[in-house]
Amino acid sequence: MTDHLPPAPPVVRLTEYTKTEQIEIIGDSDDPFGVADAGLTWLPKEDHFGIRQKGRLVAHAGLLRLPISIGEADTQVVGVGGVAVAPDLRGRGLARLVVSAAVDHARTMGPQHGLLFCRPPLVPLYQRLGWRMLEQDVHVEQPGGSVIMPLRTMWTPLRDGAKWPAGEVRLRSLPM
Numbered sequence: 434m435t436d437h438l439p440p441a442p443p444v445v446r447l448t449e450y451t452k453t454e455q456i457e458i459i460g461d462s463d464d465p466f467g468v469a470d471a472g473l474t475w476l477p478k479e480d481h482f483g484i485r486q487k488g489r490l491v492a493h494a495g496l497l498r499l500p501i502s503i504g505e506a507d508t509q510v511v512g513v514g515g516v517a518v519a520p521d522l523r524g525r526g527l528a529r530l531v532v533s534a535a536v537d538h539a540r541t542m543g544p545q546h547g548l549l550f551c552r553p554p555l556v557p558l559y560q561r562l563g564w565r566m567l568e569q570d571v572h573v574e575q576p577g578g579s580v581i582m583p584l585r586t587m588w589t590p591l592r593d594g595a596k597w598p599a600g601e602v603r604l605r606s607l608p609m
C-alpha cells in the first residue's frame with residue numbers, strides 16, 4: 434500500500450518582507466532569533482522566500498549577496514538569514530523546504546558559497562540540511578569596526594565540488 438502524504442506546500446518568492454511579515458510568522462517577541470545577547474547589527478535581506486498556509490505567512494528565508502575576503506581573495510557569498518517558522522508549525526519540515534528553495538535560488542546568483550550564522554543549538558539542524566561548520570574565526574563589520582562573529586558560521590557549496598578556501602575570513606559588511 435502506498436502512503437499518501439499531504440503534498441509539500443509551495444515556497445513562493447515574497448515581494449515584501451518587513452517587520453509586519455516577520456511578526457506574522459513568529460509573533461512580536463523582542464528576540465525572536467535568540468541572538469540579542471550577541472549585540473550585533475544585522476543587514477536586512479534582499480530576496481525573500483516564504484510559505485503560506487491558509488493565507489498566513491508561516492515560514493521565511495532571506496538571501497543577500499555580500500562581499501567577503503578569504504585569504505588573499507576578494508569574492509562574494511550568498512548570505513542566508515531570517516530563517517523562521519511559525520512556532521505552532523515547527524518540526525514538520527517547513528525550514529527544510531524554505532531554506533532549500535532559497536539555496537536553489539542562491540545557486541543561480543553567481544557566488545560559489547552560501548553562508549549563515551546561527552546559535553550553537555541550530556548547528557545539527559543546518560548540518561541535516563547539508564550545511565557545514567566553518568571551524569575558524571570569522572570577522573564581520575559592525576558600526577564600530579570589525580569584530581569576531583560570536584555565533585557559529587556555516588557554509589554550503591552552491592556549485593558542485595565547491596570547497597571552502599583556506600585563509601582568514603573577513604565579511605566586508607555587516608552580517609545578515
Ligand SMILES: CC(C)(COP(=O)(O)OP(=O)(O)OC[C@H]1O[C@@H](n2cnc3c(N)ncnc32)[C@H](O)[C@@H]1OP(=O)(O)O)[C@@H](O)C(=O)NCCC(=O)NCCS
Pocket residue numbers: 465466467515516517518519522523524525526527528529530550551552554555557558559561562
Ligand atoms: C530553527 C527553525 C527555523 C526550524 O524550523 P522547523 O520547521 O522546525 O525545521 P524543520 O522541521 O524543517 O527541520 C529541519 C531539519 O532539521 C532536523 N532537526 C531539527 N532539529 C534538529 C536537531 N536538534 N538536531 C538535528 N536535526 C534537527 C529536522 O529533523 C529536519 O530534518 P529532516 O527534514 O531530514 O527530518 C525554527 O525552530 C524557528 O523558526 N526558530 C526561531 C527562529 C530561529 O532561531 N531561526 C534560525 C535563525 S539562524
